[in-house]
Amino acid sequence: MGEKTFDYSAQVRPFLWVFLVVTPLEIFLVDLLVPWFWLRAALLVLGALSGVLLAWQLWMLHRFKHAVDDEHLWLRYGREFEYRVPLAAVGTVREGTTSRPRNRTRSVEDGTLVLSISYSTNVVVELTEPLEADLGRRGAHEVTRIEFWADNPGEVVRALRK
Template sequence: MGDRTFGYSAQVRPFLWVFIVVTPLEILLVELIVPWFWLRAVLLAFGVLSALLLGWQLWMLHKFKHSVDDRYLWLRYAREFEYRIPLAAIESVTQGTTSRTLHRTRSVVDGTLVLEISNSTNVSLRLNDPQEIDLGRRGAHDVTKIEFWTDDPDGMVRALRK
């Protein structure tokens, strides 16, 4: 089958670009309005740091994509998390948008791992056997279903059904 990658950031990328474009305008406005040099210098440093962090986030979302290889489905969100799901453990895969308001990129709800982007998921996996998922400080959970977002749900479903 080979490695196939699938992005998941198309919904959030425009907002990040808007902030990257607006940040230099904000810095210029601060330079024109604030009379104290020391405060302008501090705000300039924060503005530059903000632009760098936004650019770094864009790069991370582009670099660390979901992927499917011959043995595993890799679900990622930048460098925040990465889950490896054996393809043999996937019982069924369906496509369909669900909306939640969990306000977290990853949560476990009633045995379902939910990996949201903008409070939505569009691919759902039912697993043969429970898989242990570590949520860090929120502990490890056994899940029997996974819901996640991908920018190409048709391609993801085709890749997982092979």
């Protein structure tokens, strides 16, 4: 079958691009408005660093996508988070948009691993067996269900049902 990849960042990419385009304008305006050289230099460095970080985030969201290969479902958020789900543990899969009150890209709520984008998920995976999800500083949790966002949830559901 090979690996199929799926985007998840269409909702946040436009905002990142806007900030990336506005950053040079901000640097230029600061240079015009601030009279002290030492402050202009410090703000120039911070503005340039901001632009680099925005470009890096855009690249990471493009490079590290959700994927389905012959053995696993790979759920990612840039390089910050990667979770591997064995396809043998995948039970039912369906589309279903859910709104979440907390704006965390990843959390576990009542045994559900939630990977949201802009407070929402649109793919639901019921697991046939509990799996452990390590959220770093937030600890490891046992999960029996996964909800995540995909830009094209229908394709993800079809790929997981094969």
